[in-house]
Amino acid sequence: MDQKSENNHLEHMSTAMYKGRDYVIYLMSFLLYRFTRSIIVTFQKFTWAITGVENIRRDARRGLQFRQSAHVLDIFWKRKFLPHTIADPKDFIALHSCFKHPNYVLKPNVSLYCMTKTDAIFVETPEGTNIYKSQQHNSYLYEAQFTNAKKIVMMPLASFHKIASDVGNPKVPTIWISSTGRCGSTLLGQVFYRIPGMLLLSEPDAITNLGYLHKNLSLQQGEYEQLLASAVRLLCKPDDRYSMICVKARPNATALSEDIAHMFPQIRQIFMYRNSLKTVWSYLALLQTDPASQALKFIMDNKVISTILPFFRTGVYNYYVKVNAKEIEAIKPSKLSTVGIFTAAWAAGVSRCVEAREKGIPILPILYEDLMKNPLQSCIVLFNRLDIRKEYLSLAAEAFKVDYQKSSVLGQGLLTSDTRRAIPTECRVEADTILKKYSLPKLGERVEVPGLLRFE
Numbered sequence: 001m002d003q004k005s006e007n008n009h010l011e012h013m014s015t016a017m018y019k020g021r022d023y024v025i026y027l028m029s030f031l032l033y034r035f036t037r038s039i040i041v042t043f044q045k046f047t048w049a050i051t052g053v054e055n056i057r058r059d060a061r062r063g064l065q066f067r068q069s070a071h072v073l074d075i076f077w078k079r080k081f082l083p084h085t086i087a088d089p090k091d092f093i094a095l096h097s098c099f100k101h102p103n104y105v106l107k108p109n110v111s112l113y114c115m116t117k118t119d120a121i122f123v124e125t126p127e128g129t130n131i132y133k134s135q136q137h138n139s140y141l142y143e144a145q146f147t148n149a150k151k152i153v154m155m156p157l158a159s160f161h162k163i164a165s166d167v168g169n170p171k172v173p174t175i176w177i178s179s180t181g182r183c184g185s186t187l188l189g190q191v192f193y194r195i196p197g198m199l200l201l202s203e204p205d206a207i208t209n210l211g212y213l214h215k216n217l218s219l220q221q222g223e224y225e226q227l228l229a230s231a232v233r234l235l236c237k238p239d240d241r242y243s244m245i246c247v248k249a250r251p252n253a254t255a256l257s258e259d260i261a262h263m264f265p266q267i268r269q270i271f272m273y274r275n276s277l278k279t280v281w282s283y284l285a286l287l288q289t290d291p292a293s294q295a296l297k298f299i300m301d302n303k304v305i306s307t308i309l310p311f312f313r314t315g316v317y318n319y320y321v322k323v324n325a326k327e328i329e330a331i332k333p334s335k336l337s338t339v340g341i342f343t344a345a346w347a348a349g350v351s352r353c354v355e356a357r358e359k360g361i362p363i364l365p366i367l368y369e370d371l372m373k374n375p376l377q378s379c380i381v382l383f384n385r386l387d388i389r390k391e392y393l394s395l396a397a398e399a400f401k402v403d404y405q406k407s408s409v410l411g412q413g414l415l416t417s418d419t420r421r422a423i424p425t426e427c428r429v430e431a432d433t434i435l436k437k438y439s440l441p442k443l444g445e446r447v448e449v450p451g452l453l454r455f456e
Contacts, residue, residue, distance in 0.1 A: 029079075030079060030081050033077065033079040033093075034090070036077070036093065037077075037090065037093045040076075040093055040095075044095075044096070048096065051096075053096050056068055056071075056099055057071060057156075060156050060158075060159065061118070061156040061158070063158045063159075065099075066102065066158075066159055066162065067101050068099035068100070068101070069099070069102055069155060069156055069158075069159040070099065070100040070101060070102045070104045070105060070153050070154075070155050070159070071096075071099055071153065071154040071155070072097045072098050072099065072100055072104070072124070072151055072152075072153050073092075073094035073095055073096055073097055073151060073152050073153075073154065074094060074095050074097045074150070074151055075092050075093070075094050075149055075150055075151060075152060076093045076094060076095050077092070077093040078091055078092045078093070078146065078149065079091065080146065083143060084140075084143075086114075086142075086205050086208050086209065086212070086250075087113050087114035087121075087142045087145070087146070087205035087206075087208070087209065088114060089114065089116060089119075089121050089152075089154075091146060092149070092152055094151070094152050097151065100153075102155060102159045102160075102162065102163045103163065104153065105122045105153055105155065105163065105234070106163070106167070106237055107124070108239060108241070109124060109125045109126065109127055109128075109129060110122050110123070110124045110125075110153060111123060111125075111131065111141075111145060111235075112204065112206045112231060112234050112235055113142070113145050113149075113152070113205065113206065114205050114206055114209045115206050115209040115210055115213065115227060115231060116209070116213075117213065117218055117219065118156065118157065119154050119155060119156060119157065119160075120154075120155045120157065120160040120206070120230075120231075120234075121152060121153070121154055121155075122152065122153040122154075122155065123145045123146075123148075123149035123151070123152055123153070124149065124150060124151035124152070124153060125145070125148040125149060125150060126148070126150055129148050131144035131145055131148055132144075132199055132200060132201070139202075140202045140203040141201055141202050141203055141204050141205075142203060142204070142205040157227070160230055160234075161226060161230050163234065164229070164230035164231075164233040164234050165230075165233075167233050167234060167237050167238065168233065169233060169264060169266070170232070170233070170236040170245060170264070170266075170267070171238055172236075172242065172243055172244055172245055173243075173244050173245070173268070173387075174236060174244070174245040174246075174247065174264075174266070174267045174268070175192060175244075175245070175246045175247070175267070175268050175269075175270065175386065176246075176247050176249065176257065176260055176267050176268070176269045176270070177189060177246065177247065177248040177249065177269075177270045177271075177272060178249050178251075178253075178254040178257040178269070178270070178271045178272070178349070178352075178353070178363070179248075179249075179251050179254070179271065179272040179273065179349065180251055180254075180272070180273045180274065180279055180345065180346045180349040180350060181250075181251030181252075181279070181283070181320075181345065181349070182251075182274065182278075182279045182282035182283055183272050183273050183274035183279060183368050184272060184274065184368040184371065184372070185248055185251075185272040186202070186248070187399060187400070188248075188270070188272055188366070188371070189202055189246060189248040190399040190402070191379065191382075191396045191397075191399045191400075192244075192246040192396070193246070193399070194392070194395045194396050194398060194399055195244060195388065195392045195395065195396060196392065196395075197241075197242055197243035197244055198242065198243075198244045198245070198246055199239065199241075199242035199244065199245045199246070200246050200248070201235055201236075201245065201246070201247045201248070202248045203248060203249065203250045204235050204247065204249075205250070206231045206235060207228075207231060207232075207235075207247075207249055207250075207253050207256060208249075208250045208252065208253045210224060210227055210228050210231060210256070211252070211253040211255060211256050211323040212322070212323060214323075215255075215322055215323045225259065225263070228256065228259055228260070228263065229263050229264075232247075232260065232263070232264060235247065251320075251345070251349060252319065252320055252321070252322070252323050252324065252345075253323055253324075254271070254323075254324050254348075254349045254352045254353070255323050255324045255352050256323075257269055257271070257352070257353075257356065257363060258352070258355075258356045258359070258361060261356070261361045261362075261363065262361075268364070268386055269361075269362070269363040269364060270363070270364045270365075270366055271349075271353040271363050271364065271365045271366065271449070272366050272368065273346070273349065273350055273353070273365065273366075273367060273368065273447075273449070274367070274368035274369065275368075275369060275444060275446070275447075276343065276346050276347075276431075276435070276440075276443050276444060276445075276447065277423075277443050277444035279342070279346045280339060280342045280343055280346065280423075280431065280443070281423075283338075283342040283345070284297075284338060284339070284342065287338065296312065296316075297338050299312050300312050300313050300316065300337065300338050300341075301337050301338055306334070310334035313333055313334050313335075313336055313341065314333045314334050316338075316341055317333035317336060317341050317344070318333070320341060320342065320344075320345040321333075321341065321344045321345045321348050324345075324348035324349050324351075324352050325344065325348045326348065326351060326438065328437050328438075330437060331344065331434060331437060336430070336434075337427055337430060339423060339427035339428075339430060339431055340427070340430045340431060340434055343430070343431040343434050343435065343443065344434050347434055347435055347437075347438040347440055348438070350438075350440060350447060350449065351438045351439070351440065353365055353449050354449055354450065357449060357450040357451050358450065362451075363451070364385060364451065364453055365449035365450075365451055365452045365453065366382075366452075366453050367448070367449075367452060367453075370452075370453075370454075370455055371455065372400075373455065374455065375397050375400035376393070376397045377455055378455045379393050379396050379397050380393060381453065381454070381455045382453070383396070385453065423443070428443060431443040
């Protein structure tokens with residue numbers, strides 16, 4: 001027995017060492033990528049100045065080279081540290097190819113990837129590759145774009161706004177889904193995806209980028225509003241293949257839904273949420289899926305280590321909560337445990353919807369537990385509210401029979417999190433304190449947002 005126990009111990013140590021080696025190699029390769037990118041970008045400044053590329057780029061930013069203001073670059077190398085990090089131009093090392101008319105981005109295989117203070121970044125995929133279709137198979141838009149991108153197109157904001165103005169507001173019925181995350185919003189997106197002619201844009205990061213730029217005060221209010229309007233127009237650009245559009249935003253960008261409602265009152269908005277305790281448990285389940293996540297949770301929940309390294313807690317808080325959060329001085333991100341951070345993420349999203357409803361904005365709240373009681377009846381009620389043809393009901397209801405996220409890291413714990421396991425008393429008190437500051441009931445208690453959709 002002792003021999004077997006010793007063998008198991010040695011086996012676990014060996015496995016841990018191999019995984020540790022793999023993570024070190026992964027980290028080193030990412031650092032090599034970033035180092036290589038910095039060298040190439042620096043070198044490009046000189047070569048582009050000599051060849052005249054930089055002159056055209058500078059004139060385009062000034063509005064003097066509109067017809068050549070779409071800068072097309074061939075992707076040489078691409079790398080993200082984590083698959084679900086927010087889209088960024090640094091995801092690519094790209095080399096100059098040519099300049100095109102801004103209408104180039106209206107091609108079906110070119111899509112808006114992310115935003116910066118100075119440029120709109122598009123990605124181009126091979127002809128015939130439908131990155132929207134791939135989202136049926138557990139892929140978010142930013143993932144499909146990154147995986148399939150062969151070129152990037154950089155466009156100064158002046159040209160971006162001009163093209164967006166020419167495109168105009170969405171020409172087809174559009175649905176916008178916001179959520180707290182870990183609440184079945186992907187399932188709801190798939191319900192709409194099954195409607196013939198529906199274009200699903202699952203978590204476009206151009207919207208997420210703008211939320212962070214605005215929250216960090218990198219954009220003035222007027223700049224932010226103009227960029228948000230242009231981003232929505234080009235995300236929803238005309239495409240003969242689609243007669244409806246569904247946009248499912250990242251949970252950390254719920255705050256933008258109110259601005260969307262003011263700019264595009266014709267867009268029908270939904271807010272999806274779930275019981276707070278189950279949501280927090282589902283988020284916690286994510287941190288048990290691999291050694292790196294487990295290590296992150298250990299660091300964040302260890303009072304000594306998190307005091308020495310507070311940026312772990314602050315970084316995770318900023319990712320999940322910052323854009324949606326209220327300015328509550330008593331909540332200090334560096335003092336929150338993982339339970340506290342995920343509770344704050346849930347509370348911030350829900351409070352945003354409550355505030356919008358109180359202002360008279362017709363966002364339609366949907367509670368996951370209510371939606372799942374009778375899927376077909378839920379589809380009937382939902383389709384009636386959204387004026388969707390009833391002939392698609394049977395197709396839409398089929399989505400409830402499939403767990404689209406069962407093989408995904410993000411799917412871990414969505415439907416199977418064990419809420420019977422007690423959250424430590426200290427963490428529960430922390431969660432209840434946060435919820436109280438947001439004027440919400442205690443952890444696990446039912447919350448009915450004003451205007452909650454009834455499926456009876």
